[in-house]
Amino acid sequence: FWDCLLDADLAANSASWQWVAGTGADAAPYFRIFNPVTQGQKFDSQGDYVKRHCPELSKLPEKYIHNPWDAPQNILDYAKVKLGSNYPRPLVDLKASRQRALDALADAKQLAEQANA
Structure with missing residues (x-):
């Protein structure tokens, strides 16, 4: 997926839309x-x-x-x-x-x- 982003940025992706989608770097013990x-x-x-x-x-x-x-x-x-x-x-x-x-x-x-x- 990273290769398809025109604006790929590790901090923005991990701390923003990936967090909202529940696929971020944090290990949430529940389904967000x-x-x-x-x-x-x-x-x-x-x-x-x-x-x-x-x-x-x-x-x-x-x-x-x-x-x-x-x-x-x-x-x-x-x-x-x-x-x-x-x-x-x-x-x-x-x-x-x-x-x-x-x-x-x-x-x-x-x-x-x-x-x-």
Whole structure:
């Protein structure tokens, strides 16, 4: 893969996209599943980045700025957020996709164990 990258850089690759993909140099004892909502809540808790780059969400309270689809209708109305109109509905159910990834990993581990037995 390294040979195919036009911008191959050991530090950038190992500490960035490889970490996110769970293929980095660190030996994580668990399967890492990236969750953009959790990352936003953790690293942009007041929603400054979201407010700057998604101004249509700027009037939402911090509690819902990273997950407007969870906001009650009266809060969406106040913030003038119309899901599916001026802001998209979620494309992925994060809980369900996380479970699918964990199930796929478990299946892959089981197949590997059977192949090595």
